[in-house]
Amino acid sequence: MKRRIAVLVFPGTNSEDETLRLLRDCGGEAELVHWSRAQRLTDYDAYVLPGGFAYEDRIRAGAVSAHDRMMDDVIAGAISGKLVFGICNGAQILLEAGLVPGTGPVRRPTAAFTDNGPVPHFVCRHVYMKLAIDPSRCAITAALPNDAAIPAYAAHGEGRLAASPERLQEIVAGDHLAFVYAHRDGRIDAAAVPNGSALGCAGLVNREGNVLAIMPHPERDGWNFNHLDRQEGNDVLAPSGGAALFRSFVDAVNGR
Amino acid sequence: MTERTVAIELKIPDNEAYTALTALQRMDLDVDRVERSEIWHLDDAGDPATLAARVEANAAIFNPNKHRLRVLDGHAPRVGEIWIDEAGEHDEVREHLGGATIAGVSRASRSVGWRLYGPAGAPASGDTLARAVEGLLCNPAIEKARYESE
Numbered sequence: 001m002k003r004r005i006a007v008l009v010f011p012g013t014n015s016e017d018e019t020l021r022l023l024r025d026c027g028g029e030a031e032l033v034h035w036s037r038a039q040r041l042t043d044y045d046a047y048v049l050p051g052g053f054a055y056e057d058r059i060r061a062g063a064v065s066a067h068d069r070m071m072d073d074v075i076a077g078a079i080s081g082k083l084v085f086g087i088c089n090g091a092q093i094l095l096e097a098g099l100v101p102g103t104g105p106v107r108r109p110t111a112a113f114t115d116n117g118p119v120p121h122f123v124c125r126h127v128y129m130k131l132a133i134d135p136s137r138c139a140i141t142a143a144l145p146n147d148a149a150i151p152a153y154a155a156h157g158e159g160r161l162a163a164s165p166e167r168l169q170e171i172v173a174g175d176h177l178a179f180v181y182a183h184r185d186g187r188i189d190a191a192a193v194p195n196g197s198a199l200g201c202a203g204l205v206n207r208e209g210n211v212l213a214i215m216p217h218p219e220r221d222g223w224n225f226n227h228l229d230r231q232e233g234n235d236v237l238a239p240s241g242g243a244a245l246f247r248s249f250v251d252a253v254n255g256r
Numbered sequence: 257m258t259e260r261t262v263a264i265e266l267k268i269p270d271n272e273a274y275t276a277l278t279a280l281q282r283m284d285l286d287v288d289r290v291e292r293s294e295i296w297h298l299d300d301a302g303d304p305a306t307l308a309a310r311v312e313a314n315a316a317i318f319n320p321n322k323h324r325l326r327v328l329d330g331h332a333p334r335v336g337e338i339w340i341d342e343a344g345e346h347d348e349v350r351e352h353l354g355g356a357t358i359a360g361v362s363r364a365s366r367s368v369g370w371r372l373y374g375p376a377g378a379p380a381s382g383d384t385l386a387r388a389v390e391g392l393l394c395n396p397a398i399e400k401a402r403y404e405s406e
Contacts, residue, residue: 058272059279060395067279067392096395108390112397120346162344163397 003045003253005030008038008074008090010054010065015217019050019087022222025239028250033070041073046083046253049074049090051155051217061114061158062092066107071097075106084211085140085249088156091203091213100213101176102206103167111163111171111204113156113215117196122157125194127216129202130182138178138205140212143248143256149186150179151227151241152216154194154202159215161201168198179203179214212249218242257362260300261328262311263369265293268322276370276392283391285384289373294366295339297331302360310361316354336379338403339367340394367402 005028009016016032023030030048033041041047055064065071071093078084078099086094092113094100104110116123128149135144144150163171171177179202181193193200195215203214220226222243225236232240239247266273273292280287294317302310308325312318318325333339352366370393372380380388382405394401 055275056272058275059393060399063392063395064275064279067282069282109395109397112395114398167397 002027002029003255004043005046005048005250005253006033006041006044007031007048007050008070009034009050010052010068010070011035012054012056013050013052013089015051015087015219018219018222019048022219022239022243022246023048023250025223026243026246026250028246028253035068035070038070041070041077044077046249047074047077047085049084049086049093051088051090054089054093057158060096060112061089062094062096065093066096075099078206078211081208081210083139083249083253086211086213087219088159088215088217091215092158094211094213095204099211100204100206101171101174102208102211103170103174103176110167111161114158114160114162116157116194117160120157123159123194124153124155126221127152127154127192127194127202128182128184129179129214129216129218130186130188132177132180133175133205137175138209138212139252140210140249141178141245143251144244147186148244149182149184150218150245151221152214152218153220154216155220156195156215159195159197161198161204163198171201171204172199174207176204176206177201178205178212218245222246257299257301258304259331260298260304260307261331262296262298262307263293263326263328264296264311264318264323265291265326266322267324279392280372280388283387285387286374287372287380287384287388288375289377291371291373293369293371295328295369297365297367298358298361299363300361310359314353314356314358316356317352333369333403334371334379335404336372336385338370338372338385338389338393338401340370341365341367341400341402343398343400
């Protein structure tokens with residue numbers, strides 16, 4: 001039996017439809033859950049927090065959403081071992097909720113995805129996220145090959161990882177750096193990083209490996225029609241590219 | 257050069273302050289009202305009598321249709337108030353002043369001010385401010401908070 005995935009919609013979320021569609025195209029039984037209608041989310045087996053501008057980024061990106069009622073169940077679920085996957089604004093919410101890197105108390109952030117650097121500006125750029133951990137370190141990446149390079153779009157004004165030197169050291173030492181920005185061939189250098197992110201960070205995982213927060217959008221490069229070179233086939237609606245990460249997530253949710 | 261501090265606040269309903277209020281109440285804090293303002297710390301060589309007009313001339317931070325400006329007497333948060341500063345180096349003129357300057361002002365820095373009120377309009381206690389800072393208003397990875405604890 002397939003397990004159910006809740007795709008959370010906060011006021012201001014804007015990437016829920018493509019996220020939902022790619023989850024379904026990858027075999028997931030996913031549905032949207034709107035903040036205004038949500039009762040309890042405890043019946044769901046996994047949670048996805050899509051991109052957008054939840055609560056209009058008031059106070060800070062992700063700060064208010066981290067206190068939304070829906071997050072009570074997401075946090076409880078994460079603590080109990082359910083899979084939680086945040087993309088872009090969803091990743092910011094997971095940081096503000098303290099679920100990643102997860103080195104402090106809940107709802108006491110120890111890091112931030114904040115204003116891009118060196119000059120604050122909105123970035124919309126095709127990128128590759130290179131897996132920087134052993135795939136099995138995180139349940140959501142477990143089906144990916146070593147050093148997988150996931151194509152995606154960085155589309156954010158606040159995606160730079162920032163933390164104190166001590167907290168950054170904690171992230172490295174605790175193997176929380178799940179993805180780094182890279183070139184298509186896997187090379188890692190400053191030119192591959194679109195936003196000045198510390199450690200070249202594109203994604204973080206918690207200690208237990210069941211919560212993953214990534215800034216770029218693989219769902220915006222998740223079907224053949226997204227790829228101009230059609231390198232993965234001519235079926236324009238076939239999932240490909242960024243779908244690899246979604247497939248790995250769905251497999252993990254379904255226990256495959 | 258004289259240090260001056262001004263507060264720019266909305267005179268129309270402040271949706272962000274209301275959102276903060278509801279989030280703080282979800283945290284079980286005894287807060288009935290929240291006011292938000294931009295606090296500008298200025299090194300000013302100009303005439304104090306014209307300070308307000310000179311700041312109000314910067315359209316990036318002041319719109320007479322929706323803002324009001326107060327020149328503050330002190331240079332520290334008022335009772336029941338929290339000032340949130342961005343940590344690290346940044347260019348205030350470019351980021352917040354729209355690249356423009358303020359006549360007579362040689363340096364400007366910005367805080368976000370949050371005034372919290374409890375029941376009967378009393379300023380929130382130091383304990384409430386501390387909990388609001390720790391739980392919502394300040395991410396210590398990128399911000400610093402200033403307030404009177406008592």
